[in-house]
Amino acid sequence: MGSGQQVAVFGAYGHTGRFVVAELAARGYSPVPSGRNAQALRELAQEHGLEARMASAEDAASLDRALASAVAVINCAGPFATTTGPVIEAALRAKIPYLDVAAELEANLDTFAHYQDRAREAGAVIVPAMAFFGGLGDLLATAAMGDWTAADEAHIAYALNSWRPTAGTRLSSAVSRERRGDVRLRYSGGQWERRTDAAPALQWTFPEPVGVREVIGEFTMADVVTVPQHLSIPDVTTYMTVEAVRDVAAPHTPAPTAADRSGRSDQTFLVDAVVRSGGVERRATASGQDIYAVTAPLVAEALERVLTGRTKTVGVTSAGEIFDAPDFLHALAPYIALALHPQGA
Numbered sequence: 001m002g003s004g005q006q007v008a009v010f011g012a013y014g015h016t017g018r019f020v021v022a023e024l025a026a027r028g029y030s031p032v033p034s035g036r037n038a039q040a041l042r043e044l045a046q047e048h049g050l051e052a053r054m055a056s057a058e059d060a061a062s063l064d065r066a067l068a069s070a071v072a073v074i075n076c077a078g079p080f081a082t083t084t085g086p087v088i089e090a091a092l093r094a095k096i097p098y099l100d101v102a103a104e105l106e107a108n109l110d111t112f113a114h115y116q117d118r119a120r121e122a123g124a125v126i127v128p129a130m131a132f133f134g135g136l137g138d139l140l141a142t143a144a145m146g147d148w149t150a151a152d153e154a155h156i157a158y159a160l161n162s163w164r165p166t167a168g169t170r171l172s173s174a175v176s177r178e179r180r181g182d183v184r185l186r187y188s189g190g191q192w193e194r195r196t197d198a199a200p201a202l203q204w205t206f207p208e209p210v211g212v213r214e215v216i217g218e219f220t221m222a223d224v225v226t227v228p229q230h231l232s233i234p235d236v237t238t239y240m241t242v243e244a245v246r247d248v249a250a251p252h253t254p255a256p257t258a259a260d261r262s263g264r265s266d267q268t269f270l271v272d273a274v275v276r277s278g279g280v281e282r283r284a285t286a287s288g289q290d291i292y293a294v295t296a297p298l299v300a301e302a303l304e305r306v307l308t309g310r311t312k313t314v315g316v317t318s319a320g321e322i323f324d325a326p327d328f329l330h331a332l333a334p335y336i337a338l339a340l341h342p343q344g345a
């Protein structure tokens with residue numbers, strides 16, 4: 001456990017950042033809340049008895065001060081198009097690991113493209129999308145692979161009973177849409193394709209009790225960035241239940257509200273990862289409550305493993321590549337229910 005080590009959390013007073021701060025404190029770390037809003041920072045720091053440090057993405061010296069004496073930084077400040085570069089640069093200067101929870105495809109792709117060489121050369125660890133989207137699906141797909149080194153297809157289907165988006169989710173989606181233009185992305189035949197047709201409406205058979213559900217196919221999320229970075233799979237597709245797509249797209253869907261004392265909402269999720277090779281199918285699924293809240297144990301578990309050397313690589317990397325995926329997933333047992341078939345159980 002953390003033994004009081006300082007971990008900087010940029011974007012700490014956001015909805016997700018708050019879960020991350022609480023999870024780090026519960027694991028024995030000393031979170032250092034950081035961000036650009038003095039009052040929000042002060043209130044959060046007082047609530048947890050912590051020392052906060054003001055910093056802004058535009059001011060490198062302020063980021064250096066925020067990261068001073070920290071053993072790692074977790075970036076929860078999205079839209080990440082603005083924050084990823086400056087916070088990674090600060091982490092490289094401070095020679096500490098960087099993890100983020102970004103689910104912006106363009107920002108995720110940029111991190112791999114722009115920092116891989118420098119990070120490897122420096123022996124630095126940079127883990128983008130270490131969260132519900134990008135992290136959990138990647139771990140499940142990797143665990144489902146078992147002893148396979150390649151597969152024909154990976155499919156990751158999300159069953160969310162509802163999706164009340166935070167302001168950060170809405171802003172990040174808007175930034176992604178603006179950067180991408182009037183197209184959607186899919187990963188097929190080992191390449192990114194820009195498509196202008198409508199995403200397909202399909203049915204997906206989730207494990208019981210969820211069962212057969214209407215989904216939108218090619219609802220491309222961060223797992224489509226992370227999975228092909230390290231698994232030899234030319235077709236990677238993600239799917240989302242239609243109710244959740246409607247919720248997140250509707251302008252007036254309210255933000256999530258707490259349904260229990262930990263602050264979790266009553267949203268439920270099931271993530272179903274299927275890999276196929278030569279007509280054989282392997283599967284791993286995880287279910288739990290609240291996609292924002294569960295991001296905290298995901299990123300905190302990752303941090304703990306990076307700091308204790310339970311890693312397989314350096315550079316810009318994803319959860320499935322750097323960690324032992326089945327072991328990581330089992331460690332999340334208090335937060336997710338897991339079913340791995342047929343390997344790695």
Ligand SMILES: NC(=O)c1ccc[n+]([C@@H]2O[C@H](COP(=O)([O-])OP(=O)(O)OC[C@H]3O[C@@H](n4cnc5c(N)ncnc54)[C@H](OP(=O)(O)O)[C@@H]3O)[C@@H](O)[C@H]2O)c1
Pocket residue numbers: 011012013014015016017035036037056057076077078079080082083101102103129130131132133134166167168169172222291292295
């Ligand atoms: N991959 C996943 O599964 C996953 C899970 C959870 C969250 N996320 C992503 O994480 C981000 C945050 O989500 P959230 O739910 O925490 O949203 P939120 O409650 O709106 O919080 C956003 C936080 O980011 C900060 N921020 C935004 N732009 C900033 C900038 N330029 N400089 C400094 N701070 C900045 C905000 O501070 P101000 O108030 O000062 O703007 C706030 O603290 C979103 O992009 C979301 O999509 C992804």
